[in-house]
Amino acid sequence: MLDSLDKYLDEYVVGDRFVTRSRTVTETDLVIFAGLSGDYNPLHTDAVFAESTQFGQRIAHGTLVLALVTGPTMALSGSGKQNLALAGIDGIRFLKPVFIGDTIHVEGEIVGIIPKDENRGLLTRREDIINQRGEKVATYTKTAFVRRKKAE
Amino acid sequence: MLDSLDKYLDEYVVGDRFVTRSRTVTETDLVIFAGLSGDYNPLHTDAVFAESTQFGQRIAHGTLVLALVTGPTMALSGSGKQNLALAGIDGIRFLKPVFIGDTIHVEGEIVGIIPKDENRGLLTRREDIINQRGEKVATYTKTAFVRRKKAE
Amino acid sequence: MLDSLDKYLDEYVVGDRFVTRSRTVTETDLVIFAGLSGDYNPLHTDAVFAESTQFGQRIAHGTLVLALVTGPTMALSGSGKQNLALAGIDGIRFLKPVFIGDTIHVEGEIVGIIPKDENRGLLTRREDIINQRGEKVATYTKTAFVRRKKAE
Amino acid sequence: MLDSLDKYLDEYVVGDRFVTRSRTVTETDLVIFAGLSGDYNPLHTDAVFAESTQFGQRIAHGTLVLALVTGPTMALSGSGKQNLALAGIDGIRFLKPVFIGDTIHVEGEIVGIIPKDENRGLLTRREDIINQRGEKVATYTKTAFVRRKKAE
Amino acid sequence: MLDSLDKYLDEYVVGDRFVTRSRTVTETDLVIFAGLSGDYNPLHTDAVFAESTQFGQRIAHGTLVLALVTGPTMALSGSGKQNLALAGIDGIRFLKPVFIGDTIHVEGEIVGIIPKDENRGLLTRREDIINQRGEKVATYTKTAFVRRKKAE
Amino acid sequence: MLDSLDKYLDEYVVGDRFVTRSRTVTETDLVIFAGLSGDYNPLHTDAVFAESTQFGQRIAHGTLVLALVTGPTMALSGSGKQNLALAGIDGIRFLKPVFIGDTIHVEGEIVGIIPKDENRGLLTRREDIINQRGEKVATYTKTAFVRRKKAE
Numbered sequence: 004m005l006d007s008l009d010k011y012l013d014e015y016v017v018g019d020r021f022v023t024r025s026r027t028v029t030e031t032d033l034v035i036f037a038g039l040s041g042d043y044n045p046l047h048t049d050a051v052f053a054e055s056t057q058f059g060q061r062i063a064h065g066t067l068v069l070a071l072v073t074g075p076t077m078a079l080s081g082s083g084k085q086n087l088a089l090a091g092i093d094g095i096r097f098l099k100p101v102f103i104g105d106t107i108h109v110e111g112e113i114v115g116i117i118p119k120d121e122n123r124g125l126l127t128r129r130e131d132i133i134n135q136r137g138e139k140v141a142t143y144t145k146t147a148f149v150r151r152k153k154a155e
Numbered sequence: 156m157l158d159s160l161d162k163y164l165d166e167y168v169v170g171d172r173f174v175t176r177s178r179t180v181t182e183t184d185l186v187i188f189a190g191l192s193g194d195y196n197p198l199h200t201d202a203v204f205a206e207s208t209q210f211g212q213r214i215a216h217g218t219l220v221l222a223l224v225t226g227p228t229m230a231l232s233g234s235g236k237q238n239l240a241l242a243g244i245d246g247i248r249f250l251k252p253v254f255i256g257d258t259i260h261v262e263g264e265i266v267g268i269i270p271k272d273e274n275r276g277l278l279t280r281r282e283d284i285i286n287q288r289g290e291k292v293a294t295y296t297k298t299a300f301v302r303r304k305k306a307e
Numbered sequence: 308m309l310d311s312l313d314k315y316l317d318e319y320v321v322g323d324r325f326v327t328r329s330r331t332v333t334e335t336d337l338v339i340f341a342g343l344s345g346d347y348n349p350l351h352t353d354a355v356f357a358e359s360t361q362f363g364q365r366i367a368h369g370t371l372v373l374a375l376v377t378g379p380t381m382a383l384s385g386s387g388k389q390n391l392a393l394a395g396i397d398g399i400r401f402l403k404p405v406f407i408g409d410t411i412h413v414e415g416e417i418v419g420i421i422p423k424d425e426n427r428g429l430l431t432r433r434e435d436i437i438n439q440r441g442e443k444v445a446t447y448t449k450t451a452f453v454r455r456k457k458a459e
Numbered sequence: 460m461l462d463s464l465d466k467y468l469d470e471y472v473v474g475d476r477f478v479t480r481s482r483t484v485t486e487t488d489l490v491i492f493a494g495l496s497g498d499y500n501p502l503h504t505d506a507v508f509a510e511s512t513q514f515g516q517r518i519a520h521g522t523l524v525l526a527l528v529t530g531p532t533m534a535l536s537g538s539g540k541q542n543l544a545l546a547g548i549d550g551i552r553f554l555k556p557v558f559i560g561d562t563i564h565v566e567g568e569i570v571g572i573i574p575k576d577e578n579r580g581l582l583t584r585r586e587d588i589i590n591q592r593g594e595k596v597a598t599y600t601k602t603a604f605v606r607r608k609k610a611e
Numbered sequence: 612m613l614d615s616l617d618k619y620l621d622e623y624v625v626g627d628r629f630v631t632r633s634r635t636v637t638e639t640d641l642v643i644f645a646g647l648s649g650d651y652n653p654l655h656t657d658a659v660f661a662e663s664t665q666f667g668q669r670i671a672h673g674t675l676v677l678a679l680v681t682g683p684t685m686a687l688s689g690s691g692k693q694n695l696a697l698a699g700i701d702g703i704r705f706l707k708p709v710f711i712g713d714t715i716h717v718e719g720e721i722v723g724i725i726p727k728d729e730n731r732g733l734l735t736r737r738e739d740i741i742n743q744r745g746e747k748v749a750t751y752t753k754t755a756f757v758r759r760k761k762a763e
Numbered sequence: 764m765l766d767s768l769d770k771y772l773d774e775y776v777v778g779d780r781f782v783t784r785s786r787t788v789t790e791t792d793l794v795i796f797a798g799l800s801g802d803y804n805p806l807h808t809d810a811v812f813a814e815s816t817q818f819g820q821r822i823a824h825g826t827l828v829l830a831l832v833t834g835p836t837m838a839l840s841g842s843g844k845q846n847l848a849l850a851g852i853d854g855i856r857f858l859k860p861v862f863i864g865d866t867i868h869v870e871g872e873i874v875g876i877i878p879k880d881e882n883r884g885l886l887t888r889r890e891d892i893i894n895q896r897g898e899k900v901a902t903y904t905k906t907a908f909v910r911r912k913k914a915e
Contacts, residue, residue: 026193026651027658027669031642034335035191038494039184039219041226043330043378044238050331051410051439056239061331065241066222067191073218074193074651078838086196087208088249089217092295095244106659135659143244178499179506179517183490186791190646195786195834202787203866203895213787226499230382258507287507336495338639342798343491343523345482345530347634347682348542354635355714355743360543365635369545370526371495377522378497390500391512393521396551396599401544447548482803483810483821487794530803534686562811591811634801643799647792647827649834652846664847673849674833675799678826682801694804695816697825700855700903705848751852 005113008079009086011152012124015113023075025108025135028063028101036067062100068141069095072109072132087123087148095143099134106135114144123148157265160231161238163304164276167265175227177260177287180215180253188219215253220293224261224284239275239300247295251286258287266296275300309417312383313390315456316428319417327379329412329439332367332405340371367405372445376413376436391427391452399447403438410439418448427452461569464535464542467608468580471569479531481564481591484519484557492523519557524597528565528588543579543604551599555590562591570600579604613721616687617694619760620732623721631683633716633743636671636709644675670708676749677703680717680740695731695756703751707742714743722752731756765873768839769846771912772884775873783835785868785895788823788861796827822860828901829855832869832892847883847908855903859894866895874904883908 005021045052115127157173197204267279309325349356419431436445461477501508571583613629653660723735740749765781805812875887
């Protein structure tokens with residue numbers, strides 16, 4: 004089990020796994036995210052309408068759920084200075100709704116390591132977002148440029 | 156050119172295109188998003204460090220860029236009540252950095268329409284995020300459950 | 308019933324009516340507005356004091372209530388580019404308290420159309436703010452400069 | 460010159476005047492207010508578009524300007540417990556645009572004192588919002604229920 | 612009992628006491644402070660973890676508690692222009708947890724007055740933070756530079 | 764040099780030192796903190812007034828500066844679960860003003876380790892806040908309850 008995501012590219016091995024700490028999703032998160040994104044879809048902001056839907060209550064925006072777990076993931080990244088930039092995200096699937104009061108964390112696995120040149124390469128992680136009932140609420144793979152260990 | 160994204164699934168045609176209004180990315184957006192997500196990577200929050208990188212300055216978080224254009228897209232969605240829930244996002248690529256002060260909008264196209272049952276189906280849109288210099292800074296496809304027109 | 312508030316001045320008719328989507332008022336809205344405005348009156352921020360008043364609980368700031376319905380109204384305004392600037396607001400009356408958890412929307416009517424020159428004129432809308440129990444909680448008239456259709 | 464707005468109704472005299480402290484309007488205020496209100500009109504949030512308007516730059520939302528001066532006014536209100544509730548606002552006129560970086564304050568005058576019963580009455584204040592160049596940017600009258608001094 | 616903290620240094624007497632208004636601590640305050648400070652300790656942000664601790668629920672950050680009472684204290688400071696700058700804080704002790712929903716205020720006493728030169732001096736206040744059950748949750752002494760009355 | 768502050772009490776040695784990552788102080792931080800704390804002292808919120816002071820510009824609130832460095836410190840604390848609760852802060856001195864745009868970090872040292880019982884004890888750290896010019900802007904000692912390694 005990886006205890007840090009602040010490693011040089013060459014220090015990872017495909018199959019390495021990690022688990023982040025958890026975070027509770029609050030009504031405040033929905034309100035701030037609606038404001039930041041301008042996504043005021045009534046599913047997220049109108050409690051009366053949300054009650055009439057298949058979900059029975061307001062649900063968190065999909066993009067908010069992705070955002071909320073970057074913090075717990077970053078908490079494994081220490082200084083974060085080996086992580087150069089996000090390159091892409093693939094195959095995001097929102098599998099179950101996330102409600103106000105749910106507590107979510109990430110369980111991840113290294114699935115790709117591609118050196119690009121002497122200085123950096125691409126690291127791909129599959130990440131599942133899991134709630135307090137052990138249900139997988141979303142899944143995706145995230146690819147980032149990561150620094151390589153300088154040869155001496 | 157579509158003037159609304161608040162249609163029933165059956166009213167879209169593959170190849171329909173749309174352009175959203177624009178939004179300026181502010182330092183405030185970076186600060187609020189760092190707080191909301193807990194992603195305090197120094198690329199986004201440490202101006203001295205950011206100056207020493209290939210970008211020369213702080214850049215917006217990738218997930219923030221995705222979030223910031225949902226508002227302009229929602230502005231085309233009126234009541235938003237035909238859009239039932241986000242199903243997934245695929246092939247997100249961050250092609251160029253987004254800096255504080257950049258002004259971005261979305262240019263999109265309907266690329267998939269798949270009825271699931273009498274009541275709803277999946278609508279897939281390819282969306283490019285474009286900055287004020289006409290550069291494509293990110294691209295992805297977004298799939299959502301959309302209500303079908305009830306037969307009478 | 309108007310389905311858009313993104314028209315040229317000349318496209319409105321006195322008596323046209325519109326209804327916006329709804330929005331739930333959250334504790335977060337009160338906290339953010341207290342911070343933004345600096346209005347920390349204990350009616351809005353001290354639950355113990357508020358319990359001792361005629362209202363029995365914290366109430367939303369009057370100006371917050373006005374602010375919270377501009378989003379639902381803007382959702383009818385699409386690009387918003389026909390609306391040049393707010394000129395004034397008259398006769399605001401706060402008729403009933405708005406509590407945390409209430410869900411409000413606007414029911415409005417065009418009550419004045421005054422061309423000023425070839426390019427723009429004043430549009431006046433009477434707007435009532437209605438809660439989930441159908442009670443009118445506030446009323447006012449809002450006048451804005453709106454673009455005129457260019458003659459060709 | 461009044462040094463406090465935390466008085467009982469009977470302690471005010473028509474013609475009493477007051478001046479509040481000042482506050483600088485920041486880009487952050489515009490961003491937070493756009494999020495809170497959902498009013499993403501491009502005049503307030505799209506720097507490129509705003510440059511093409513008569514104003515030449517983004518301007519503060521009218522309702523934001525009203526909100527931003529309640530704090531400086533409240534700073535004169537001490538505990539605020541004599542002010543029971545806002546009853547209405549009349550004749551709001553937005554006379555000049557407020558830009559990011561402007562510093563505004565209120566100059567006000569008591570213009571109406573109407574006892575309603577033994578316990579409370581209506582206090583009306585005319586308030587002008589003034590910027591750092593001494594220009595009046597907005598004006599309105601605000602009426603609030605204020606506690607009366609209990610007879611002993 | 613002091614009714615204002617906007618006095619010149621020479622107008623205070625050691626032993627003068629003051630009581631501020633109260634403020635309810637909300638979940639929103641914890642979320643915004645976690646974001647602002649980047650302190651996402653699970654005691655403050657993970658409801659499931661917090662339930663397993665000695666506290667049984669999430670608690671407010673110590674520094675947040677200090678921040679939340681500066682507003683009620685400032686409400687006694689009017690224009691605030693006699694208070695030149697904070698010099699230091701000593702002996703901060705967090706005596707009891709502060710929970711979401713608690714309502715807190717400050718009871719303070721002037722404990723030190725040290726003129727430094729003709730223009731300013733140091734004012735030291737002992738402040739206790741008290742909750743709605745009358746329990747002292749924190750205590751500290753705060754020292755600030757305060758303007759002296761100019762001799763005429 | 765400590766590379767983590769997520770240790771059991773018994774793993775620290777007096778004299779251990781640590782350096783956190785840095786963070787740029789933004790205007791947004793001042794605005795959000797003014798709102799959260801209600802501390803609208805013109806030194807922090809009125810650019811015109813601030814220009815007339817000894818500082819020549821707005822300065823960050825002292826308590827904000829303390830808050831802003833908890834994130835970088837927490838980034839060294841991983842899961843944070845060994846840190847049970849903050850007990851107190853002593854000898855806070857604000858030595859130099861912190862301006863908008865400054866970039867600050869913490870340089871710290873373990874100065875006290877006091878076991879209280881089998882399960883926990885008090886860890887005291889002296890922390891200096893340093894800006895991008897290498898100047899010490901604040902200093903204090905912080906004492907927290909930390910978990911002890913369970914004997915086996």
